Amino acid sequence: MKKFAFMLLLLLFVVVLPGHGQAAAGQNKIFLDGQELNAGQDVPVENVNNSIMVPLRMIAENLGYKVDWNQTSKTIKIEQQGKTIQLIVDQTAASVDGKTVIMSTAPLLRNGTTLVPIRFIGEQFGLTVKWDNTKKVVDLITPPVSEPNIDPGQSNGDGGTVVVPPGEPSSSVSMINGISFNENRFTIAIDGNAEPKVSKISGPDRIIVDLPNATFSDIFGTGQILDPDLNGNLTVTDYPDVSGIRYSLYSTNPYTVRFVIDLNTPKNYSVEVSGDSSKLIVIDLNAQAPGDTSTQPGNSGRKLVVLDAGHGAKDSGAVGVTGKYEKNFNLDVILKAAALLRQENKIDVVLTRSDDTFLELKERAAIANNLGADLFISVHANSSGSAAASGTETYYQRDASKALANVMHKYLVQATGLSNRGVRYGNFHVIRETKMPAVLLEVGYLSNKKDEALLFTEALQNNVAASMVSGIKEYLGIQ
Secondary structure (H helix, E strand, O other), rough: OHHHHHHHHHEEEOOOOOOOOOOOOOOOOEEEEEEEEEOOOOOOEEOOOOEEEEEHHHHHHHHEEEEEEEEOOOEEEEEEOOEEEEEOOOEEEEOOOEEEEEOOOEEEEEEEEEEEEEHHHHHOOEEEEEOOOOOOEEEEEEEOOOOOOOOOOOOOOOHHHOOOOOOOHHHHOOOOEEEEEEEEEEEEEEEEOOOOEEEEEEEOEEEEEEEEEEOOOOOOOHHHOOOOOOEEEEEOOOOEEEEOOOOOOOEOOOOOEEEEEEEOOOOOOOEEEOOHHHHHHHHEOOOOOOOOOOOOOOOOOOOOEEEEEOOEEEEEOOOOOOEHHHHHHHHHHHHHHHHHHOOOEEEEEEEEEOOOOOOEEEEEEHHHHHHHHOOEEEEEOOOOOOOOOOEEEEEEOOOHHHHHHHHHHHHHHHHHOOEEEEEEHHHHHHHHHHHHHEEEEEEEEOOOOHHHHHHHHHHHHHHHHHHHHHHHHHHHOOO
């Protein structure tokens, strides 16, 4: 217990100091039950924004619990005696046993070493943390016995703010996973039963969306801005009706998340909620009147196509031989294809992401399912351990999707001019869990120097986008 507590407390401790800035190497000392701990590496303990930060390696080597580091996502996972803490570099939102906790200071990288707030880590595992500002000494004290009456999801002082209310079952609180604004529609993806309360206010003009009994999930902050006070904003450009969207944890009694759509001119809106446990809330500013749903995607007899740009934000996807990211190629093609589809008066298009944001795979499928889409198409670029691998592939998972795959692949191969690697079965989540015909396009190989160079040209991307539109129209029987 002592060894475990020592390692954990060192990682968790975020100390409030009268001064500011960073401490010099060796200026701060850390003791566990009276025994001094050493970082054992070149990076010193630091005071960052009044929080004591310690090297993750010090915790992993001395405290005796499991520490996992994911280099790609910059995620830290700490496990001990059934408790799990997850932190992300440069993100103040952490997860403690599935509950979102906002730290005062985010983990950071310093000369290749990960530094974490020790007070935050220590408090979650029941350690007592004391700071002697005169001697610049941190004392970590392990408890003599366990304290079963303390909720491990809570924290004190500046160790963090628990977003899910203590004592309330997490299953009863809706979790907001992500938001987006596209085609003059504001979309909220949630897990749970929260029903939106929407109102319009003037002076200045704005639309208020309240979600009672809801909070931000532990993945929300990985794709959107969320500050330590649980406030943030979504930047909106190229839409003259909207200047921006703000959001916050508006109340904790009861827990309520509020979104504010700031308008440049008065606008009507309609609200549509779809899905069961995973819901999609769409505030449509294209509506002519509050009850008008004719402008919602797929209404008035139009076919609805959902386009999915694979990966995004912290998930770069494959990395090319010259360092180019798959996520950027995927998004470039999707945006070009969407622009072409919007010129078709018999087709509506919805994007799972329209910028560099992160969505879980289940959310991508839920968007298409909840909207009742007619088609789902996911765009990717491939990679191989062999630099010689090259060519274009199209994947389907269900028999109902095979005809779509054949049509899409025919046009895609013509557009790329790369070798034809065929239509293949693939058990990918987004084409397995969608309920409509769904395919995944692997346009080319980023691990192949010639393929990579070609994929990142405007000409190739325009050709691929046009081929997608041709395939969609042929499959849907639209002239």
